[in-house]
Amino acid sequence: MAVEAQRPAARPAEPARPRPKREREEEVLVWPDLVFIEFVAAVLFTITFLLLSVFINAPLLNHANQDVTPNPSKAPWYFLNLQELLLHMDKSWAGVLLPTVALAFFAVIPYLDRSRQAQGVWFGTKYAVRLTVIAAVYAVVVSAGLVIFDAGDRTHTESLTRWIPSCDTQAAHQGSPCLRDADPTKHEGIISVKDVSKRLQFSVPFPNIWGIHDKNLDWPGDLDHIPVPLNNVCGNIGSFHLWCDMHLNIPVIMSDQVIPLSTIAFLAVLIIYVLFRLGWVRTRRDVFLIMFTAVMASYLTLSMIGSFFRGQAQALIPPWDIKVDEG
Amino acid sequence: MAVTEDPGKPRNWSERIGVLQDRIYDKIFHNYVWQSIFRSGYPNTPRNQMLVVATNVFLHLHPTRLHRTHVKVTHTYCLGGLTFFMFLILTVTGVLLMFYYVPSVERAYQDIAELETNVKFGLLMRNMHRWTAHAMVILVFLHMMRVFYTGAYKPPREFNWVVGVILLVLTLVLSFTGYLLPWDQLALWAATIGLGIAGSAPYFGDETQLIVFGGFEIGPSTLLRFYTLHVIALPLLAAIFMAVHFWRIRRDGGMARPL
Known part of the structure; x- marks a missing residue:
């Protein structure tokens, strides 16, 4: 503002331009311009919710009972x-x-x-x-x-993955991947990702080390109880049990995480x-x-x-x- | 200012009524008591309009003037202000509900049932409390989206955005703690799901259940804890963060503007 006043006054060669508006001229008074809008918004919402509350009642079901579980029970x-x-x-x-x-x-x-671009306007x-x-x-x-x-x-x-064969329940090791069916007459593909740990089975040849005794590493049987190194070291920090008797269930980690x-x-x-x-x-x-x-x-x-x-x-x-x- | 000029003798009835109006106006707005409450005059001049905002504790959350573009409803849709307004309605209706409610397993459900049938406007108050609570959660999300899509979190407003995220969490927790209080089946089993979720926290699951829910199942101590959190601890905390939130809007230069 002060800078503008110091500009040389006469520049007759230039055509007349509209003077750029100063910051103050672009401003409006909060009372009444903003306060009025806020007031109207508040009144509208008050009326809306008053009417809503007159016509629609908040739910109140039966007395809470730990022995009776609604099915389904849902969070808010x-x-x-x-x-x-x-x-x-x-x-x-x-x-x-x-x-x-x-x-x-x-x-x-x-x-x-942290860029300051694109602020103060929608999109x-x-x-x-x-x-x-x-x-x-x-x-x-x-x-x-x-x-x-x-x-x-x-x-x-599940029909998309029905091509994965059903498991041979008689075989000791499954070899190529297969899905175990609860009902042998009805073969189903992967129903949910949890089937990766629940129903999927396969095995690969493996030397007899690390707890393998039958030259085969079976999924999930050989991998669902892997001890974490040093898990016989038990210590408590406060009430937290750390690292004690910890085992990893690799198939479940795979399917659930x-x-x-x-x-x-x-x-x-x-x-x-x-x-x-x-x-x-x-x-x-x-x-x-x-x-x-x-x-x-x-x-x-x-x-x-x-x-x-x-x-x-x-x-x-x-x-x-x-x-x-x-x- | 009192009218000091002598208006002369009234010549007809309309002038007489005019004089009477001025006198009444003076008696109401220019007396000692009124002026002790409202320091500035009636806001019908720019000076008084700025004074009324600057000298009023509630209105002074606002600046006295602001840029033309910020008054457009489509810039903010009043979402933040309306969220705060929901908080105010919830406070008023919540206090009224507290008069009739005892947070004990034996009484809670009965109190709500009686509030609906035996208390004048009790049902209306409870409905208002319920629906505005849902509205507040929705409005908080919408306000957050408005701030994001208008780029209003950018420097220097980074920290105020973080305060906003904290307020979002507080709003959700406030709503959730209130959900249990009627002690009906809806409340109990929703809280049970929350208990399960809290218990699934790695390493701190048991501790979270004990501290927040007061035990490993929903019971009297959960009800009392949720009540205390719902009616005093969390609203107080939310009010503090709201104060910071509003203060920071002003300190960080008002609403965001294009460069």
Whole structure:
């Protein structure tokens, strides 16, 4: 402002330009311009919720009873996505670690994306809208697709892997990979990823070392109780039992941790890589735009699936078939 | 300022009424008591309009003036403000609900049932509390998305974004602790799922269950803990973080603007 006043006053050669507006002229008074909007918004919401509360009652079921379990029993909607994840992977990943990772990711966004570009306007970068839409659609399709794949007996995705032969129950070692069928007359493909540890069997020739006595390393039989080195050393720190009698169940680690998590990681990297190769991802902001959108969209999708598509015993069924057994 | 000029004698009835109006106006707004409460005059001049914002403890969360683009509803959709407004409604309705509610396994369910039938507007208060609580969770998410997609977390507002993430967690936990209080089947089994999730934390599962839920199954101590967290500990914590959140908006230069 003061700088402007010091400019040479006369420059007659230039045609008349509209004087750039000063900061103060672009400003409006909070009272009444903003306070009025806030007031109207508050009144509208008060009326809306008053009416909503007059016409729709909050649920109150029977008295709590530890002996009667409703089927299905569900968490509140904003945690239903975690409940949904519990069906597909190790519970500590689904319930605690992944949400923690997601929240930590949210928190560090501004420390990793430090550029000041694209702030203060909606979708400030060149391809922002396009990236947001693609990431949202991709996340919805992928998370719904994975849920559908993991309920293979109902959605018939197991037929895709039915070519894997049924296991020979008489053989001592299975050799090439096969699926063990509970009902020998009915062969099924991979119903869910958990089948990798529950039903998949194979063996490879192996020398008689490390606890192998029959020249064959069997999946899962030989790998589900691997002692961790030094697990005979037992110590307590406070009430935490560390490293005592710890065994690894490799097939379960594979089916409940490695496969689900690496699938998520792979699909996330894939979309970012593809959009990068297309030339639409140009800045770090764009990468975070994709990731944030994808996390939000899959959060919502999994909540929806948990709310509307999970029936008794958490089976995947259409909304109109859901019947709640109050117990 | 009191009207000091002598307006002269009123010539007709409309002037008489005008004089009367001025007198009443003076009596209400220019007396000693009123001016001890409201220091600035009626906000009908730019000066008074700025003073009324700057001198009022509630309004002074705002700056006195702000950029034209920020007043556009489509810039923020009022999402942050509405989230806070939901918090206020929840506080008021929550206090009213507390009058009728005892957090014991024997009484909780009965109290809620009686609140719905025997207390005037009790059902309405409970409904309001329930629906605005859901709305607050939704609005927090929408507000977060608004801030993200407008790039408003960028420097110098990094830390305020982190405070926002903390407030998101607090909102979710506040909502979840409230979910148990009616002590019906919905509440019990939702909390049981939460208990299972908490117990699955690596290494600290048992400790989390003991500290947050007060035991390895949902019982009287869980109810009391959730009640205490819900009505005092978490709202207080949320209020502190909200104060920081609002303060930082101003300190970090108001709302984000294009460079």
